[in-house]
Amino acid sequence: MSETLDTIIIGAGSAGLAALREVRKHTDNYRIVNDGPWGTTCARVGCMPSKLLIEAANAFHERTSFDTFGIRGAAQLSVDLPAVLERVRELRDVFVSGTIKDSDAGDHQINGRAELLGPTRVRVNGKEWNARSIIVATGTRPRFDDAWRSLGNRVLTTDTLFEQTTLGRRIAVLGLGPIGLEMAQALARLGIEVTAFATKKSAAGLSDPDVLNTLWSLLEQEFAIHVGDSATLNAHGDGVEVVSGDKRIVVDQVLVATGRVPNVEGLGLATLGVPLDDRGLPKMDPNTRQVGALPVFIAGDLDPSRALLHEAVDEGHIAGMNAMADTPQDFRRRTLLAIGFCQPNAAIVGKSFKALVDQDIVIGHIDFSKQGRARVAQQNAGLLRLYAERSSGKLLGAEMCAPAGEHLAHLLALAINNGLTVQKMLNMPIYHPVLEEGLRTALRRAAAQLEAKAISDLDKCDLRTRSVMD
Amino acid sequence: MSETLDTIIIGAGSAGLAALREVRKHTDNYRIVNDGPWGTTCARVGCMPSKLLIEAANAFHERTSFDTFGIRGAAQLSVDLPAVLERVRELRDVFVSGTIKDSDAGDHQINGRAELLGPTRVRVNGKEWNARSIIVATGTRPRFDDAWRSLGNRVLTTDTLFEQTTLGRRIAVLGLGPIGLEMAQALARLGIEVTAFATKKSAAGLSDPDVLNTLWSLLEQEFAIHVGDSATLNAHGDGVEVVSGDKRIVVDQVLVATGRVPNVEGLGLATLGVPLDDRGLPKMDPNTRQVGALPVFIAGDLDPSRALLHEAVDEGHIAGMNAMADTPQDFRRRTLLAIGFCQPNAAIVGKSFKALVDQDIVIGHIDFSKQGRARVAQQNAGLLRLYAERSSGKLLGAEMCAPAGEHLAHLLALAINNGLTVQKMLNMPIYHPVLEEGLRTALRRAAAQLEAKAISDLDKCDLRTRSVMD
Numbered sequence: 017m018s019e020t021l022d023t024i025i026i027g028a029g030s031a032g033l034a035a036l037r038e039v040r041k042h043t044d045n046y047r048i049v050n051d052g053p054w055g056t057t058c059a060r061v062g063c064m065p066s067k068l069l070i071e072a073a074n075a076f077h078e079r080t081s082f083d084t085f086g087i088r089g090a091a092q093l094s095v096d097l098p099a100v101l102e103r104v105r106e107l108r109d110v111f112v113s114g115t116i117k118d119s120d121a122g123d124h125q126i127n128g129r130a131e132l133l134g135p136t137r138v139r140v141n142g143k144e145w146n147a148r149s150i151i152v153a154t155g156t157r158p159r160f161d162d163a164w165r166s167l168g169n170r171v172l173t174t175d176t177l178f179e180q181t182t183l184g185r186r187i188a189v190l191g192l193g194p195i196g197l198e199m200a201q202a203l204a205r206l207g208i209e210v211t212a213f214a215t216k217k218s219a220a221g222l223s224d225p226d227v228l229n230t231l232w233s234l235l236e237q238e239f240a241i242h243v244g245d246s247a248t249l250n251a252h253g254d255g256v257e258v259v260s261g262d263k264r265i266v267v268d269q270v271l272v273a274t275g276r277v278p279n280v281e282g283l284g285l286a287t288l289g290v291p292l293d294d295r296g297l298p299k300m301d302p303n304t305r306q307v308g309a310l311p312v313f314i315a316g317d318l319d320p321s322r323a324l325l326h327e328a329v330d331e332g333h334i335a336g337m338n339a340m341a342d343t344p345q346d347f348r349r350r351t352l353l354a355i356g357f358c359q360p361n362a363a364i365v366g367k368s369f370k371a372l373v374d375q376d377i378v379i380g381h382i383d384f385s386k387q388g389r390a391r392v393a394q395q396n397a398g399l400l401r402l403y404a405e406r407s408s409g410k411l412l413g414a415e416m417c418a419p420a421g422e423h424l425a426h427l428l429a430l431a432i433n434n435g436l437t438v439q440k441m442l443n444m445p446i447y448h449p450v451l452e453e454g455l456r457t458a459l460r461r462a463a464a465q466l467e468a469k470a471i472s473d474l475d476k477c478d479l480r481t482r483s484v485m486d
Numbered sequence: 487m488s489e490t491l492d493t494i495i496i497g498a499g500s501a502g503l504a505a506l507r508e509v510r511k512h513t514d515n516y517r518i519v520n521d522g523p524w525g526t527t528c529a530r531v532g533c534m535p536s537k538l539l540i541e542a543a544n545a546f547h548e549r550t551s552f553d554t555f556g557i558r559g560a561a562q563l564s565v566d567l568p569a570v571l572e573r574v575r576e577l578r579d580v581f582v583s584g585t586i587k588d589s590d591a592g593d594h595q596i597n598g599r600a601e602l603l604g605p606t607r608v609r610v611n612g613k614e615w616n617a618r619s620i621i622v623a624t625g626t627r628p629r630f631d632d633a634w635r636s637l638g639n640r641v642l643t644t645d646t647l648f649e650q651t652t653l654g655r656r657i658a659v660l661g662l663g664p665i666g667l668e669m670a671q672a673l674a675r676l677g678i679e680v681t682a683f684a685t686k687k688s689a690a691g692l693s694d695p696d697v698l699n700t701l702w703s704l705l706e707q708e709f710a711i712h713v714g715d716s717a718t719l720n721a722h723g724d725g726v727e728v729v730s731g732d733k734r735i736v737v738d739q740v741l742v743a744t745g746r747v748p749n750v751e752g753l754g755l756a757t758l759g760v761p762l763d764d765r766g767l768p769k770m771d772p773n774t775r776q777v778g779a780l781p782v783f784i785a786g787d788l789d790p791s792r793a794l795l796h797e798a799v800d801e802g803h804i805a806g807m808n809a810m811a812d813t814p815q816d817f818r819r820r821t822l823l824a825i826g827f828c829q830p831n832a833a834i835v836g837k838s839f840k841a842l843v844d845q846d847i848v849i850g851h852i853d854f855s856k857q858g859r860a861r862v863a864q865q866n867a868g869l870l871r872l873y874a875e876r877s878s879g880k881l882l883g884a885e886m887c888a889p890a891g892e893h894l895a896h897l898l899a900l901a902i903n904n905g906l907t908v909q910k911m912l913n914m915p916i917y918h919p920v921l922e923e924g925l926r927t928a929l930r931r932a933a934a935q936l937e938a939k940a941i942s943d944l945d946k947c948d949l950r951t952r953s954v955m956d
Binding site: 058063064067068071072075076078081082084085086087088089090092093094095096097098099100101102103107111303324325326327330333334337345346347348349350351352353354355388389391392393394420422423424425426427429430431433434436440441443444445446447448449450451452471472474475476477 | 528533534537538541542545546548551552554555556557558559560562563564565566567568569570571572573577581773794795796797800803804807815816817818819820821822823824825858859861862863864890892893894895896897899900901903904906910911913914915916917918919920921922941942944945946947
């Protein structure tokens with residue numbers, strides 16, 4: 017009879033490590049199992065290296081504003097692509113080493129592939145363990161067609177892109193989700209001839225047609241986009257022929273960014289005795305992370321419903337707490353916040369346009385092409401639309417492609433997460449000249465359509481509680 | 487007997503125009519008087535032209551990060567200073583024309599100098615008017631020693647800086663308030679040899695010694711700063727000799743940024759029959775803008791207590807409403823927000839460190855030199871410190887010099903304006919990788935010192951109100 021663990025964490029990515037932090041507070045009697053390289057998707061091949069590439073690309077792109085500012089010599093600037101990629105890897109390695117340090121659980125760490133044998137039993141490297149609970153956080157990998165393997169590094173994913181010492185002159189990007197979008201623009205800004213292929217007019221998950229159209233038009237000024245059938249790839253000399261319907265181009269390399277698939281193969285989820293969906297996943301409670309009434313908890317982007325780093329960390333945190341609890345607790349999930357780091361930044365906060373289609377809302381908007389500070393900084397492109405409940409003024413959500421959109425999105429997220437109304441937001445101070453003044457314009461336009469109209473953004477004092485200059 | 491107006495607005499700057507917008511809603515029987523050029527301080531000589539110069543300077547400064555990113559040729563870049571200044575004026579003129587359009591009040595507009603003859607009587611251009619109320623919004627002008635006039639354009643203020651077709655190679659900046667600081671850094675970043683003179687170690691009004699020291703060290707890497715006696719200026723060949731104690735340098739031009747003085751001369755405030763302070767201003771109620779019980783309202787930076795554009799607009803708005811009201815209403819002023827657009831941005835939100843010196847607070851901090859996203863973007867410099875009430879966790883204020891500090895300051899301002907606690911802020915979603923994660927670190931450090939500690943940033947659900955994925 018093998019020993020019984022308090023819990024076993026399968027997967028040492030962002031979610032698994034968040035679970036580890038909780039589990040460690042309660043017990044020493046646990047294991048954390050990881051198959052493949054340690055270090056999170058985020059640090060190894062996701063958020064961090066992509067942002068490193070984007071920052072270099074955006075810095076080079078700045079030169080397009082130089083002449084108007086009165087700065088001469090921009091034409092002399094050039095990209096040293098091997099150097100750009102080397103910096104990406106160097107700093108990435110620093111971030112990866114940080115996550116590996118976080119995951120150091122000494123003898124509790126196991127390198128290997130875990131297989132569930134039931135809701136309380138796991139096999140790793142031929143050894144079987146009983147566990148009072150199991151946390152499954154095996155994550156995802158880029159979707160990739162096996163037929164492409166023969167094309168070697170001519171067909172890349174984010175798993176391999178950042179490993180390249182240089183890149184071809186012509187690159188096709190398949191998919192315009194957040195990753196495809198970010199990388200297509202970054203590669204184009206680094207001087208690569210980019211053609212993006214999408215199966216529909218859709219970018220970064222935006223559902224508001226006005227915001228999507230605005231972003232789409234801006235992107236089309238930077239790289240070619242073809243919307244059509246799923247692309248097929250064939251070797252063509254040293255390059256790759258990309259075919260989608262009538263469209264046929266030859267490129268040096270292809271970046272495949274058509275989504276991610278869950279790592280469920282051989283994981284034994286079927287032994288849990290509950291139904292699995294077409295991705296091979298059981299139903300789980302989003303607020304407890306629990307699978308039915310089993311002592312099994314799922315965290316991270318293995319569950320595609322909130323495949324975002326900060327949500328994976330929350331899910332690991334919840335799973336870790338609940339795996340250690342007598343009775344799993346429900347936790348309120350945070351306001352949804354998704355950001356694509358293209359320029360202008362794409363973002364969805366709270367309820368999307370699509371999710372509100374049947375509700376009685378008012379919409380406020382700001383076109384950043386005319387906004388003062390954006391014009392000063394030559395960043396005057398983009399559209400933000402925000403949605404509020406007509407009867408109450410409660411802010412429900414927003415979609416945008418906006419300069420400094422990542423920051424505006426956080427401001428809106430704080431408001432929505434606290435149930436604030438449009439009027440409460442209008443009561444905050446907005447400095448001058450800032451991009452937040454654009455957001456204020458959108459808020460005022462929404463406020464003007466509300467059932468209850470205020471005569472001022474300022475609150476009248478209650479004389480009893482009046483505070484001078486508070 | 488002259489006719490009786492409902493109100494007369496003296497000054498058509500940002501505050502006067504905000505008052506005008508309110509007054510117009512209620513009456514046609516008013517006048518707005520302006521002495522000198524129409525167009526606001528903000529648009530003509532303040533916020534807008536300074537930001538135009540700063541954006542050009544920061545764009546040029548970007549080149550210092552290029553080599554590390556892998557971008558070559560930065561040494562070939564140069565500043566065409568006449569072109570930089572020409573763009574400043576061109577876009578400034580666009581913004582000025584916008585404010586002049588806003589102030590177009592047709593026959594209600596008077597060019598001239600107004601003089602109060604009492605709380606309900608005003609003389610303009612020799613004509614006298616009775617008025618049921620008077621709104622005084624005559625603003626300020628840069629402090630300037632008459633002895634310097636003989637030095638011509640060798641001694642500049644923000645009134646004249648942006649009119650220059652080019653600038654000297656060596657410039658002394660007197661004063662490191664928000665304007666001196668912004669302009670000293672911008673001029674240095676444009677390649678001018680800048681020496682700043684300050685009478686004490688103080689910058690952008692920061693009162694937190696740790697934040698001030700951090701910013702000060704960063705500034706000293708960009709230009710020379712001399713702290714000592716008030717500088718005296720003397721002609722020296724074609725240039726100016728600047729002397730402060732033992733320090734003596736010769737420069738081509740001097741920018742004086744030692745503060746602003748109220749435009750009260752000849753305004754007749756003494757005829758109101760109330761005491762005037764040493765600046766020549768009567769006491770006024772900050773929440774009603776009213777002078778005592780008189781039908782006289784003061785708005786804008788004439789009152790130095792909140793000399794910020796957005797506050798001037800609020801004050802004009804309040805003065806306009808109250809000048810038209812039977813009984814003046816008290817309005818709650820917004821959370822204080824002051825931003826200096828140096829890099830990293832300096833900001834004070836809510837209560838300053840100094841204002842909290844006797845209170846039982848906890849302090850959370852983040853050093854941006856080690857923050858992930860800041861490192862990725864090569865913007866890893868700065869310090870943010872936030873202050874919360876120990877007993878309740880209520881966020882009270884913050885001071886910072888931080889990358890994207892202008893945005894972080896707005897996020898904190900929304901929280902403080904709504905009375906949110908550190909814990910409520912920690913409950914919001916923070917994306918990855920973003921600078922807001924640095925703010926979260928500061929919040930967590932504050933939270934760890936609070937009397938009531940939470941086990942999670944997430945809220946437990948109340949089962950009755952449980953909402954899946956809300």
